[in-house]
Amino acid sequence: MYRYETHCHTAPVSACGRASVRETMEFYKSMGYDGIFITNHFLDGNIGIDWNTPVNEKLDFYFSDYEEAVKLSAEIGIKVFLGVEMSYGGTDFLVYGLDKEWWYDHTDILNERKSRQLPFMMQEGALVVHAHPFREANYIDHIRLFPRGVEGVEVINAERTDFENRMAQLYADEYGFLKTAGSDNHWGNGVKRLAGMESDEPVTDVQDFIKKVRDGKMSLFTLENK
Secondary structure (H helix, E strand, O other): EEEEEEEOOOOEOOOOOOOOOHHHHHHHHHHOOOOOEEOOOOOOOOOOOOOOOOHHHHHHHHHHHHHHHEEEEEHHOOOEEEEEEEEEEOOEEEEEEEOOHHHHHHHHHHHHHEEEEEHHHHHHHEEEEEEEOOOOOOOOOOOOOOOOOOEEEEEEEOOOOOHHHHHHHHHHHHHOOEEEEEEOEHHHOOOOOOEEEEEEOOOOHHHHHHHHHHOOOOEEEEOOOO
């Protein structure tokens, strides 16, 4: 089986990230993963740059961790793919399938409400997944659901409680969403539990990943970091 991390953060792009790009990639290689999606917090989230920075400079900074990972991929021996985690008051969405050029060409959507952003990105071919939809924390005022704005739900998030993940499973079942799993790793090798998706054949690129998810050719898994 080929294993992939679908949800992880790196420093310095994610302000809450505690592991560098290299440390993160080396850790996942040591754990037997074949590839990782770097899904750092986007311009509307906990990004590690001043919010008043001009948008194109913020995008340059945002993609810098991913571009570093691409350069390290052959050396470390693990594939790397681009993802984005968008945010709205503690409600987060994983977006797969929109490349760097797309984001530079569509900076205007950052001024739109999530109820308009998300459907538009799906129209553009993106796989939009509601990350940890039932997460509870003292900085989250209330749980928000966008059942008409996502195609999938992260039903296993290694950083969340079993209860929160069960609620995500129920939500996905009732609405017929695609299901994903990821670690939401901010700590590199400092995490106790991992999650991800696996397939019988390797994932060649982001579009191949999306097709495999939509075709039901990827399974969910969890893994302990002992």
